[in-house]
Amino acid sequence: MRRDIFKKCASALILAAMVFLGSVVPSAAEFPEKPVTIIVPWAAGGGGDITCRMLADKMKDILGQPVVVKNVPGAGSLLGVKALVDAKPDGYTVGFPGISAVIAQYTSVSPIMMDEYIPVSGILNPSPTLWVNTDASWKSLEEFIEYGKANPMKVKNGNAGAGVIDHLYSSEFSKKTGVKFAQIPFKGWAPALTELAGGHVDSVFAAFGPAKSMEGAGKIRPLAIGAEERHPSRPEIPTMKEGGVDIVMPFWESLAVPKGTPQSIVDILDNAIRKAFEDPELQKMNENTVNVSYIGFEEIAELRKQSNERIKELVEMVGLKR
Secondary structure, eight states, X not given: OHHHHHHHHHHXXXXXXXXXXXXXXXXTTTOOSXXXXXXXXXXXXXXXXXHHHHHHHHHHHHHTSOEEEEEOOOGGXXXXXXXXXXXXXXXXXXXXXXXXHHHHHHHOSSOOOGGGEEEEEEEEEOOOEEEEETTOSOOSHHHHHHHHHHSTTTSEEEESSTTSHHHHHHXXXXXXXXXOOEEEEOSSHHHHHHHHHTTSSSEEEEOXXXXXXXXXTTSEEEEEEOSSSOOTTOTTSOBTGGGTOOXXXXXXXXXEEETTOXXXXXXXXXXXXXXXXXXXXXXXXXXXXTOOEEEOHHHHHHHHHHHHHHHHHHHHHHTOOO
């Protein structure tokens, strides 16, 4: 009799333990059971925001749950990255940190290190392009540089935030060309480009996506792109190298999750992102808007490593190190 009671108690304890463990450790087979949130560390309307909204629209069908985009701009993307690393590592909070967060490791007084979040998939953006107002007198990169050198601090350059990728790029541009900018920080490319279109700043270094609507409206135009070769979708835009400015900067972002997220859940999210990019409708939208491409876990991990080394050198070279 006692043996039977003991067996029943032991079985009950084992069952309770299994239930408890199952509630603590998320199961890949069950994930996701509720909406997934993507934190975009930039203002609405920018390239990262557009990319994430396109992905969210397709990922919801693949995952079978709503995928919500939440904008948390500020501090050169650090506010959004902080919200990501503070989230529970269960796969339900995904962030969109990029190369700007790498820069912040060396420039911010409260840095968030890359090992605090895990890359899921990578997004490769077109290289930074120099945009000016359509009514600006400069018709070429050479004319822009000539004016900037002759008029120190007269060119107001709008950037996506102090210490982010385009600020660093424009700082290196300044060092190599002798153009001394008056840097004007904004909370992302969207507001910076809006001010450029309105004639309140003179230049912005940004990718194609966030500039597309303003260019389409005839408000801004490109002078040169910071890439090794002309971009296949915009072959009419010369490279910086053609204008004598040898600066090439890979511009990437990554969908990431907090450190400690189970690999099985990372794999599910990566699979959903990859399938979303394969969707013909998203491909067409992408070609007409942001022109970004998917890269897998191994490639983005290697790109993060390479960028970390390159950024550290550039930060020290242009004097942005904290």
